[in-house]
Amino acid sequence: MVKAIVGANWGDEGKGKITDMLAKESDIVVRFQGGANAGHTIINNYGKFALHTLPSGVFYDHTTSIIGNGVALNIPVLMKEIQSLLDRDVPMPKILISDRAQMVMPYHILLDEYEEARLAGKSFGSTKSGIAPFYSDKYAKIGFQVSELYDEEALKEKVERICLQKNVLMEHLYHKPLLNPEEIYNTLMEYKSMVAPYVCDTSLYLHNALKEGKTVLLEGQLGSLKDPDHGIYPMVTSSSTLAAYGAIGAGIPPYEIKEIITVVKAYSSAVGAGAFVSEIFGDEAEELRRRGGDGGEYGATTGRPRRVGWLDLVATKYGCRMQGTTDVAFTVLDVLGYLDEIPVCVGYEIDGEVTTDFPTTSQLEKAKPVLKVLPGWKCEIRGIKKYEDLPENCRKYVEFVEEQIGYPIRLISNGPGRDEIIYRGFEGKTE
Numbered sequence: 001m002v003k004a005i006v007g008a009n010w011g012d013e014g015k016g017k018i019t020d021m022l023a024k025e026s027d028i029v030v031r032f033q034g035g036a037n038a039g040h041t042i043i044n045n046y047g048k049f050a051l052h053t054l055p056s057g058v059f060y061d062h063t064t065s066i067i068g069n070g071v072a073l074n075i076p077v078l079m080k081e082i083q084s085l086l087d088r089d090v091p092m093p094k095i096l097i098s099d100r101a102q103m104v105m106p107y108h109i110l111l112d113e114y115e116e117a118r119l120a121g122k123s124f125g126s127t128k129s130g131i132a133p134f135y136s137d138k139y140a141k142i143g144f145q146v147s148e149l150y151d152e153e154a155l156k157e158k159v160e161r162i163c164l165q166k167n168v169l170m171e172h173l174y175h176k177p178l179l180n181p182e183e184i185y186n187t188l189m190e191y192k193s194m195v196a197p198y199v200c201d202t203s204l205y206l207h208n209a210l211k212e213g214k215t216v217l218l219e220g221q222l223g224s225l226k227d228p229d230h231g232i233y234p235m236v237t238s239s240s241t242l243a244a245y246g247a248i249g250a251g252i253p254p255y256e257i258k259e260i261i262t263v264v265k266a267y268s269s270a271v272g273a274g275a276f277v278s279e280i281f282g283d284e285a286e287e288l289r290r291r292g293g294d295g296g297e298y299g300a301t302t303g304r305p306r307r308v309g310w311l312d313l314v315a316t317k318y319g320c321r322m323q324g325t326t327d328v329a330f331t332v333l334d335v336l337g338y339l340d341e342i343p344v345c346v347g348y349e350i351d352g353e354v355t356t357d358f359p360t361t362s363q364l365e366k367a368k369p370v371l372k373v374l375p376g377w378k379c380e381i382r383g384i385k386k387y388e389d390l391p392e393n394c395r396k397y398v399e400f401v402e403e404q405i406g407y408p409i410r411l412i413s414n415g416p417g418r419d420e421i422i423y424r425g426f427e428g429k430t431e
């Protein structure tokens with residue numbers, strides 16, 4: 001049985017917490033796309049952690065954590081992350097790395113930085129983790145799979161061949177120092193010794209696990225609107241953020257994915273550039289940003305202040321549809337308790353016409369939000385365990401959202417902690 005946890009919007013929906021919770025009931029947790037460019041924040045008995053590459057299952061001793069073939073694997077970052085857990089007394093997690101995962105090379109990070117600097121004001125707002133150059137190389141067929149570390153002669157030759165090409169860019173486009181193939185080869189040999197204990201055919205491992213009836217959780221990064229095909233291209237990430245890609249990035253059959261839990265935050269936030277129709281500014285934004293998430297809406301990886309806005313139901317309905325949502329997890333609802341009235345975006349006005357269907361990027365740039373204002377509940381809802389015990393206006397907010405997006409909200413998160421969760425008929429749990 002395979003479940004996926006994915007985001008409906010621009011990322012930072014609070015997937016980390018929901019994954020951490022569901023990982024408890026899973027045998028295996030798999031990262032299937034993305035790299036160390038985004039982060040999940042998890043708060044549990046060991047403390048507060050920002051995970052970038054490791055799956056959220058690493059805190060449980062019964063789960064195996066898999067870095068799938070679809071991931072942009074930054075080996076030194078991964079090793080540091082493992083060490084940071086051990087330093088804080090988390091027992092060594094069981095980790096497997098796909099032999100087909102490709103590696104973020106040191107020059108991917110350099111190229112990302114240089115390109116952002118070259119584009120200056122027109123940049124994509126990259127986190128400079130090398131993700132775009134990494135995936136470009138993967139599809140240009142000049143990337144390096146972990147498996148290639150084991151054929152040293154072929155590896156040496158390939159590194160030289162690729163440095164030749166990259167150095168043209170280094171010299172003539174960026175005017176930066178040239179890459180040294182020998183140094184890169186030596187770095188790769190260090191990477192090899194670092195990953196050696198973890199590398200295996202993870203697709204085969206998952207195949208066998210599924211045959212034995214194990215529960216697998218696919219953990220997505222970012223959200224639907226950052227998908228390179230279905231998102232706000234080109235202000236997207238470089239690997240698919242959709243649950244469907246979980247099959248490819250983990251190496252399992254698509255029909256095995258039975259539950260798709262899409263995480264939606266009770267208001268909007270986004271990092272980086274790109275159209276953001278329900279964005280708010282000034283004091284109103286500053287207050288939401290400061291109160292948002294747990295300790296404010298600032299990037300888990302970069303510390304950058306996030307852009308914030310009201311819940312965008314046009315984007316969310318689309319985001320849930322593209323994921324193939326079976327259940328919605330509605331998060332960070334507690335944060336809205338300070339508002340007298342809560343605006344939500346129920347439509348886009350584009351060239352004088354109102355639509356509730358999410359458009360392509362060029363149309364999106366022109367969209368103006370159509371807002372509906374719902375009454376606030378003006379109280380603290382943390383600590384509440386039962387849906388019926390939520391204030392009436394809070395329930396009305398949830399039910400309005402559910403009706404507009406057309407997917408059932410079965411989990412409500414009313415605080416950052418692991419047990420701050422309200423089930424609404426989720427998996428037979430009605431409490």
Ligand code: GDP
Nearest residue numbers: 012013014015016040041293294332413415416
């Ligand atoms: P992810 O990338 O989707 O996992 O999102 P983040 O790691 O950025 O999580 C968003 C932030 O919200 C984190 O600081 C979480 O601890 C916090 N968080 C998650 N759920 C809730 C919630 O229900 N209420 C509050 N107040 N904070 C939450």
